[in-house]
Amino acid sequence: MIRRKVVIVGAGPAGMSAALVLAQAGARPTVLDENPRVGGQIFRQPPPGSPAAAARPKDASARHGAELLRRFEAARARIELLNEAYVWGVFPERRLAIGNQGGWQVVQPEHLVLATGAYEYTPPFPGWTLPGVMTPGGAQSLVKTWNVRPGKSVVVAGTGPFLLVVARQLHAAGVAVEAVVELARRSEFLRHAPRLLSAPGLLFEGGGYLRELKAAGIPVLWGHVVFAAGGEGRLQHVELAPCDAAGTPDRERTRRLEVDTLAIGYGFVPRVELAQLAGCELEFQDELGGWIPRKDEAGESSVSGVWVAGDGGGVSGSVVAELEGELAGLAIAGRLGLLDAATLAREKEQRLARLAPLRRFRAALDAVYRVRPGLARLAEPDTLVCRCEELTCSEVDPAIGFGGHDFRTLKVMTRLGMGPCQARMCWPAMMRRIADRTEKSCAEVGPSRFRPPVRPTTVGDLVQLIPFEDHSDAPAGAGR
Amino acid sequence: MKRPDALIVGGGVIGFAVAYELARRGLSVQLLDKDLPGRATSASAGGLWPVGEAVGLGCGVIYQATQAAARQAAGELAAGEECHDGILPAPFRDLLVSSNALFPALARELQESAGIDIEFRVGGGLIFAVYEPREQEYVDRVTQALPASCRLEQLTPEEAWKIEPLLTREIQGAALLSGEHQVNPMLLAEGFKRAALRLGAEFRNDTRVTALRREGDRIVGVEAEDEFFPAGTVVNAAGAWSGELARTAGLHCPVFPVRGQIVLTQALPRAMNACLSTSGCYIAQKLHGEVLIGSTTERVGFDVDVTPEGIAGLCRGAVRALPLVRYVHIKRVWAGLRPGTSDELPILGPAPGIRGYINATGAFRTGIVAAPLTARLVAQSLLGEPTDQPIEPFLVQRFGAPELARA
Numbered sequence: 100m101i102r103r104k105v106v107i108v109g110a111g112p113a114g115m116s117a118a119l120v121l122a123q124a125g126a127r128p129t130v131l132d133e134n135p136r137v138g139g140q141i142f143r144q145p146p147p148g149s150p151a152a153a154a155r156p157k158d159a160s161a162r163h164g165a166e167l168l169r170r171f172e173a174a175r176a177r178i179e180l181l182n183e184a185y186v187w188g189v190f191p192e193r194r195l196a197i198g199n200q201g202g203w204q205v206v207q208p209e210h211l212v213l214a215t216g217a218y219e220y221t222p223p224f225p226g227w228t229l230p231g232v233m234t235p236g237g238a239q240s241l242v243k244t245w246n247v248r249p250g251k252s253v254v255v256a257g258t259g260p261f262l263l264v265v266a267r268q269l270h271a272a273g274v275a276v277e278a279v280v281e282l283a284r285r286s287e288f289l290r291h292a293p294r295l296l297s298a299p300g301l302l303f304e305g306g307g308y309l310r311e312l313k314a315a316g317i318p319v320l321w322g323h324v325v326f327a328a329g330g331e332g333r334l335q336h337v338e339l340a341p342c343d344a345a346g347t348p349d350r351e352r353t354r355r356l357e358v359d360t361l362a363i364g365y366g367f368v369p370r371v372e373l374a375q376l377a378g379c380e381l382e383f384q385d386e387l388g389g390w391i392p393r394k395d396e397a398g399e400s401s402v403s404g405v406w407v408a409g410d411g412g413g414v415s416g417s418v419v420a421e422l423e424g425e426l427a428g429l430a431i432a433g434r435l436g437l438l439d440a441a442t443l444a445r446e447k448e449q450r451l452a453r454l455a456p457l458r459r460f461r462a463a464l465d466a467v468y469r470v471r472p473g474l475a476r477l478a479e480p481d482t483l484v485c486r487c488e489e490l491t492c493s494e495v496d497p498a499i500g501f502g503g504h505d506f507r508t509l510k511v512m513t514r515l516g517m518g519p520c521q522a523r524m525c526w527p528a529m530m531r532r533i534a535d536r537t538e539k540s541c542a543e544v545g546p547s548r549f550r551p552p553v554r555p556t557t558v559g560d561l562v563q564l565i566p567f568e569d570h571s572d573a574p575a576g577a578g579r
Numbered sequence: 580m581k582r583p584d585a586l587i588v589g590g591g592v593i594g595f596a597v598a599y600e601l602a603r604r605g606l607s608v609q610l611l612d613k614d615l616p617g618r619a620t621s622a623s624a625g626g627l628w629p630v631g632e633a634v635g636l637g638c639g640v641i642y643q644a645t646q647a648a649a650r651q652a653a654g655e656l657a658a659g660e661e662c663h664d665g666i667l668p669a670p671f672r673d674l675l676v677s678s679n680a681l682f683p684a685l686a687r688e689l690q691e692s693a694g695i696d697i698e699f700r701v702g703g704g705l706i707f708a709v710y711e712p713r714e715q716e717y718v719d720r721v722t723q724a725l726p727a728s729c730r731l732e733q734l735t736p737e738e739a740w741k742i743e744p745l746l747t748r749e750i751q752g753a754a755l756l757s758g759e760h761q762v763n764p765m766l767l768a769e770g771f772k773r774a775a776l777r778l779g780a781e782f783r784n785d786t787r788v789t790a791l792r793r794e795g796d797r798i799v800g801v802e803a804e805d806e807f808f809p810a811g812t813v814v815n816a817a818g819a820w821s822g823e824l825a826r827t828a829g830l831h832c833p834v835f836p837v838r839g840q841i842v843l844t845q846a847l848p849r850a851m852n853a854c855l856s857t858s859g860c861y862i863a864q865k866l867h868g869e870v871l872i873g874s875t876t877e878r879v880g881f882d883v884d885v886t887p888e889g890i891a892g893l894c895r896g897a898v899r900a901l902p903l904v905r906y907v908h909i910k911r912v913w914a915g916l917r918p919g920t921s922d923e924l925p926i927l928g929p930a931p932g933i934r935g936y937i938n939a940t941g942a943f944r945t946g947i948v949a950a951p952l953t954a955r956l957v958a959q960s961l962l963g964e965p966t967d968q969p970i971e972p973f974l975v976q977r978f979g980a981p982e983l984a985r986a
Contacts, residue, residue, distance in 0.1 A: 188885075190884065190885075190886060190887055191884060519845070519908065519910070550911050550912070551885065551887075551890075551912060552909050555908055556908065556909050557905065557907060557908050557909065558844060558872070558904045558905055558908075558909060559894070559904075559905030559906060561890060561891040561894035561895070562891070562895050562905070
């Protein structure tokens with residue numbers, strides 16, 4: 100077993116920021132990331148030399164990301180980085196089981212920072228498994244990372260400001276964006292206007308996206324929902340309608356759009372499997388994406404020495420993630436005796452002061468772009484709800500009726516969540532469906548339960564112990 | 580049920596099998612259970628390896644290796660010296676072989692009376708793969724010790740590959756036990772449960788029995804949190820927890836938890852004909868295609884965590900025996916607690932000088948294969964009927980006075 104002072108899981112904005120603060124303080128943190136290059140989902144770096152590398156957008160967020168990557172690269176001598184390394188289990192005493200290069204190793208840090216990010220949420224609806232239906236992030240990564248157009252014509256649907264970003268990128272890449280279908284109603288912005296003004300910069304950025312879409316002639320349909328997708332063997336059309344405040348479509352006013360691609364997502368779900376395996380208490384915070392680890396101001400979870408930063412601890416976006424990463428890094432540096440109390444207090448106050456308005460802004464945004472109960476009712480009897488086990492609503496609903504009101508019981512009754520995704524995909528939606536049908540709250544229905552290995556792992560992956568050291572000689576960003 | 584004739588503590592395969600046998604004999608039966616993590620039935624491979632287990636060629640191979648390693652570490656064994664030869668007493672082998680012989684009829688019976696297919700399938704037997712000369716010597720010794728009725732056959736590597744084409748080319752030889760098969764352990768327990776329910780047995784889950792209630796030399800019932808359950812006789816089928824339960828009434832039942840970690844892969848097309856046993860692990864492909872790789876043998880109390888080292892050790896053993904599994908994804912890993920005893924034999928029958936109490940525990944690695952006959956012996960003993968086989972070798976008295984046994 101290998102010991103380390105600090106291991107950071109995830110090299111997105113939160114993980115990179117935590118590492119930078121710790122490197123600065125002299126801790127030589129270890130960073131693990133599943134991807135070949137650092138940056139996370141938002142600042143994902145295309146393979147060097149690829150056409151996408153040349154065609155990267157130059158907006159404010161991308162410029163900021165480039166700056167973060169540059170700072171990370173400059174600090175690389177003081178950071179141990181393992182790319183293409185994944186954590187498949189967390190065992191007592193913060194022992195991490197890590198897969199890398201076809202082998203594995205156990206690493207035990209004194210402090211563990213989980214900066215695992217979030218994944219997109221798409222509740223099931225008729226046709227959602229047709230080829231051509233994807234998440235906005237999936238569509239974005241096709242154009243941004245691989246320079247591949249997902250199709251000729253697209254509807255971007257769901258909820259959240261991310262839809263505007265993706266619509267704009269798809270348009271720029273030459274895809275005909277037929278419409279942006281947004282669940283939230285425009286009038287709700289007015290109600291939350293005062294809090295939205297907490298972060299004028301971000302509000303302005305969002306306004307900019309809207310203006311660009313308008314200039315390009317792309318309609319944004321507020322208060323609408325896509326409730327079905329159809330086609331022979333692949334997506335050919337989507338059906339959408341205006342909806343009420345609960346998200347229930349008014350099917351009398353259905354419109355049909357002929358497209359070959361639907362990018363649909365209703366925000367993000369924090370990736371909490373490692374936190375759960377580490378024994379962190381979880382709590383349900385709907386506006387932050389669902390079940391998240393309970394944590395203090397600096398990000399320390401209910402388990403001493405296990406810290407959470409960024410979207411994996413509650414979806415709040417990359418700007419907040421960076422500050423949270425820094426806060427966790429500072430607190431750990433303090434714990435390790437690398438920062439004196441006065442410096443620590445000063446640095447911490449500075450970050451908290453910057454976080455406060457951002458959190459107010461985010462709360463208002465979350466109130467507007469919230470997941471609504473009507474979405475839980477879109478699935479029809481023959482709609483797949485668990486893709487791994489190929490279960491339809493007509494197989495799961497009766498089990499809910501017979502008392503399958505929690506993950507364990509429903510899993511035993513139906514096999515829901517027994518496949519390789521370990522219910523990551525089905526449970527957030529199924530939990531809401533159970534809540535909707537039983538009049539329980541999601542907090543009462545409870546989270547799913549993860550078991551190692553939480554990443555795809557073959558029997559052979561566990562045969563060979565790997566030497567555990569920084570093996571990316573090339574500077575960050577250049578790949579290996 | 581006000582005061583059942585028999586109250587069974589523990590809803591594992593043994594508890595339900597006993598419930599079924601007693602209900603069949605017309606007794607009123609109540610079973611109390613609490614689904615604690617680590618129950619052995621749900622962590623069992625479902626291998627019916629009566630002779631294999633009795634002579635240390637099944638899961639016991641790993642147990643012997645673990646014990647030898649532990650004793651070597653403690654300085655009790657010289658390097659290379661065997662721990663003990665793993666051949667268990669003949670009465671135990673008889674118990675397992677006779678119990679195993681009940682399966683074909685039992686499978687039909689549970690299908691008819693409970694509507695459950697326990698997935699009993701006759702396969703290619705159990706192959707013990709020999710990697711080293713030392714293992715071949717052991718197989719030779721076992722072959723001599725066994726009567727011909729046990730159907731142990733020594734194979735050349737070529738013969739072994741004919742039965743199991745994907746078996747590693749690394750083997751020096753093999754031993755085939757052709758009377759050994761497989762069952763689905765969860766469905767076996769479920770079959771006994773449903774059959775018992777149909778016969779009027781009552782089952783309460785989520786009821787954790789915390790203590791036996793003793794009046795003088797008699798056990799009169801059990802306490803479950805704040806409730807008292809009276810009973811004519813209490814059957815201790817609490818598996819790894821049965822030692823703790825007995826102690827609440829001052830009874831001696833030296834059962835300890837022995838953790839077994841298990842790896843299950845994703846389903847594959849049929850790749851194995853037999854079950855495989857090696858010094859590194861055992862491997863069985865289940866009816867729905869998953870490959871089950873078991874199992875560690877660890878004395879760590881009631882800890883049911885899996886460990887990365889434990890899982891990796893099994894994976895190494897599996898890849899060595901069956902190189903193809905290298906490419907197969909792991910579906911899940913988990914651990915169960917076997918009810919272990921120091922002589923590896925079960926503890927069955929009454930406790931000396933105590934009325935209203937009977938042991939049905941200590942099945943260690945063999946609870947699934949032993950369940951049918953164990954249940955019959957316990958039921959016969961409870962009713963004072965002649966037993967199918969002598970129960971004496973399995974009485975708790977063999978451990979002597981508690982003080983001695985604990986020392």
